[in-house]
Every structure is written in C-alpha cells, then in structure tokens.
Amino acid sequence: MKEYIEKRALSLAQYILKEGATVRETAKNFGISKSTVHKDVTERLFEINPVLAKEVKCVLDKNKSERHIRGGMATKLKYISKSQKDAG
Secondary structure (H helix, E strand, O other): OOHHHHHHHHHHHHHHHHHOOOHHHHHHHHOOOHHHHHHHHHHHHHHHOHHHHHHHHHHHHHHHHHHHHHHHHHHHHHHHHHHHHHHO
C-alpha cells in the first residue's frame, strides 16, 4: 500500500474518533468521496492498525444506529421551516 494512502487512512480515523464524525462529514471535511473514506477506515485501516480500526468501527456502528433519528430530525426541521415560510 502506498504511503500517502496509509497516512490518509490514519488521518481519517483520528478525525472520526476525535469528532465522532460520520463518513459523510469526514468526506466533506477532507474533500474526498464517501466511498474512499469508507474503504480507508473499514478495509485499509485494519491492515495498518487493527486496534485503531476497531475503535473507529465502534464510532461508525454508533452513527449507523443513530442515523434514523438524525434523518427524522432533519425531516421535522424541514417541515417546521416550510410551515414558517408559508405562515410568514
């Protein structure tokens, strides 16, 4: 594996752990695709640092278990905003 890929995978992992960030937030912050972030932290990171990879997996699993709640909140805010525009 090329050195820059290893460095990127480690940087992504540290960011996810520090911020509790989602794959989407991490991709946006680093300016790369969600697919690249996911592959780096789920596959490549296990080859580089298995302990760190397990910690990141816990954060990603937590985010996955909460995503339906975040989606519901986003929908709620969307309709609140829409009703305020219609009333105003």
